Amino acid sequence: MQLALFIIFGALALGGAVNLLLQHHPIHSALSLVVVMMSLAVLYWSLGAEFLAAAQVIVYSGAIMVLFVFVIMLLNAGEEEHTHGSRAAYTVGIPGAAAIFCLLSFVFLSERDALGSVNIGGSLSNAADNISELSSVLFTKLLLPFEVTSILILVAILGAVVLARKEQ
């Protein structure tokens, strides 16, 4: 079951990411990203993080991506132009990205045995459930960061309002 979930939704995520790269219109990229996020949500659920899976769907793809789509519509973004501003990006960046991928997968794969394997609902089954364990930590040990993030969001709202305001 685990394997099936992983293969299907993993492939879906990868496909969505590749599509994101290949599309010319930002709206198509945004929608591809939504696909990626949804598949990741399933993967989270399969890894025992139910709350995060829900948050991913509700917050990330439900709110943030909607925000992206709204902005694309607001700005009437069209297809990308074909400018080539920088050669460094291609000559240096792509090899860099490839290098990162190779390094990381090398490390992960060479330690494959030490990393163990994934069981659905395996190691966290002794907890009451995911959300109560999460919340018990968030509201006791990490109360301060929790409250601070709410202030962070407030600041972000203010900032966004100020920045996007029309000049009078």
Place this chain on the structure above:
Amino acid sequence: MTLDPTTLVWFIPLLPFAGFLINGTLGRKLPRPLVSAIALLFTALPAAIVAWLWNAMRGTDSLLFTAGVPWISITGFQVDFVFAVDHLTLIMLAVVTGVGFLIHIYSVGYMAHEEGYWRFFAYLNLFMFFMSVLVLAENFLLLFVGWEGVGLASYLLIGFYFKKTSAANAGKKAFIVNRIGDFGFLLAMFLLIVHFGSLSFVSVFATVAQHPEWHGAHFLTVIALLLVVGAAGKSAQIPLYVWLPDAMEGPTPVSALIHAATMVTAGVYMIARAHVLFDASPTACAVVACLGAATAIFAASIGMVQHDIKRVLAYSTISQLGYMFLACGVGAYAAGIFHLLTHAFFKALLFLAAGSVIHALGGEQDMRNMGGLRTRTPITFWTMSAGIFAITGVPLFAGFFSKDEILYRTFTAPGPLPKLLWLVGLVTAGMTSFYMFRLWFKTFFGEPHFDEKAELHEHGAAVHLHSGTHAVMVADHDDNARGHAVHESPWIMLLPLVLLAILSFIGGWVGVPAALGGHNEIESFLAPVFANPAAPEAPSTGSHGLELALAAVSVLVAFYGFYVAYLWYYKKPGTAAVLAERAEPAYAILSHKYWVDEIYANFIVTPLLMFTRGFLELIFERGVVNGSGKASGTAVRGLAWLERTQISGNIRSYAGWLALGAAAVIAIMIFGRAVWMHP
């Protein structure tokens, strides 16, 4: 009053220090009367405390110690802030606070129209603080603090007219030459720590007293000689006297207080205080005596041909300090301190009176432009005459008793050398008499050589621009400025003169020797201080008859000096000029002060400057410091150029480089540990 003396003693230095702080920080904004009031108050109170202490301690001859505040405390060595008062301290304190107070009063009048008035009094109070610390100190290190401090105050006050280059240079010279002496003092202190493990007077002197076998020991001689180097710097003996004549650039009250009465006597005080060490080292004593005598006659010879009234007094001070050193060298410490006391009175008087003369003439200091002031400034004349009689040793005046005590004790000291020194001292006395009466006649008698009709403005022109040859009239004009003729000084300046004149007359009466019917109270007062059980009492080879005979001889010599001055400067005023021309080479040597300043400049200062400029400046300053600065600048510029090629403004190129950098970092993190761990 049951005031505890040990706490009161702390106030003696601290009150002037408070005055310094107040006047120094707030003085600029305060009105002048308030500044003066603060300065005077914080000087009068210590004087009152000293008077009270005199009363309390006169009968006893015990030492008074204050509680010690720990200062340096390491294993094997400890120094505390401790003040100690004995009879010697009392005499010094009386001089410092009493004469200091009188000079403060005088300064209120003298400096009345100077800018920087508050600064002057702040520095004066600072000086009083350090000088009190110096005489109250119970250990060498605290004494050294006061020593350095008075050097600093002297520098600040000599260079008071800092806008004048010569004044600033004189201040520097004083401080630097002093420093050379201080080097000797420091070495002496190090040796004391090595040999005695302590710098406290009580413990060092007790240790020496317990070891009579150390008499004449090598290390004691070295320590004593190094102390003499320090004293020579502070008390202007050969070869470190060159700063004192230049120090006359400072305002006259400064010359009176610091360079006559108190700071320059610190060296004598220090030798007297450390007399135990000197008693145990006959070589050092001989050196001190010879140094004193040589300086005395040397300075007197230069003083005979000086034209600036303050310079004459400066060389006279050096000469009289030589007498004090001579006294200490032959073991007559009480006589040396006695002369210190009387010298404080009459030398301060002479300087203040000279200041009054200069003030009266609107800034004139060259005696060739003076004359006939006897009738125009009578009080100044009479008070200065008292001072002159005192210094030349006219009987009954203060200097007579102290100087003759020194000469008598020198003559009766064992060995042949002291007789020679006595002769030198006698000749010097003659010279002293000559140049002082020369000053007397040139200033107060004869025809005036200044322009009487000239408009000498009130509070004269540049009392402070004593350029020397002729009065410089640069006064700001009052609205209703009218010229005044030569006038007497205001009473605030005359009062201290009168008081000091009285002291110059009666001040010697505390030391009237038995030969002349007195009891020599000062000798017995200081006896407990200078008693030294370890040193054998030198058999006194003198007698009352000898003392009277020697006194008569010195009076005769002094009279001879007076007579020659009378002939050359009063009877026939042109004689001196004629003789100077005839004895051209001798006169040239004297008037050029033996070319000592030039010798120092050529053989010491110039090579030092060449070394500094040529080697140090070239190699270190230019090479290392500037070079490294320039190199780092070039490096930064190179990096900046490199960076500029990067900042294309294109976000994507940034991102590209970022990705590459991130890959590199990840690679290092993954493989770095392996590389690091592999030995």
Place this chain on the structure above:
Amino acid sequence: MVPTAYYLVLSAMLFSLGIAGFLIKRNVISVFISIELMLNAVNLTFVAFAHMWGQISGQIFVFFVMVVAAAEAAVGLAIIIAIFRTRRSLNVDDIDLMKS
């Protein structure tokens, strides 16, 4: 049984695809979308490790990452709007004021 390493490799792939998108895309909003992709890849890594160690802290981290990503997205898009108003262009290569 899927080895945890595979999840991690998947996340690495998504991450490098995000970087590539950042480099290739010329529309500012597309660049932002690539950034979001990168963030998601990292989230996956955290959750996988949280599962592996059996600790909740990985998931808490993801929680906070989501919050911050939300705030960042809001502010970033506001900036893009502001830039668009003056430049009337959403091309990344046109935003080069820092060129020296």
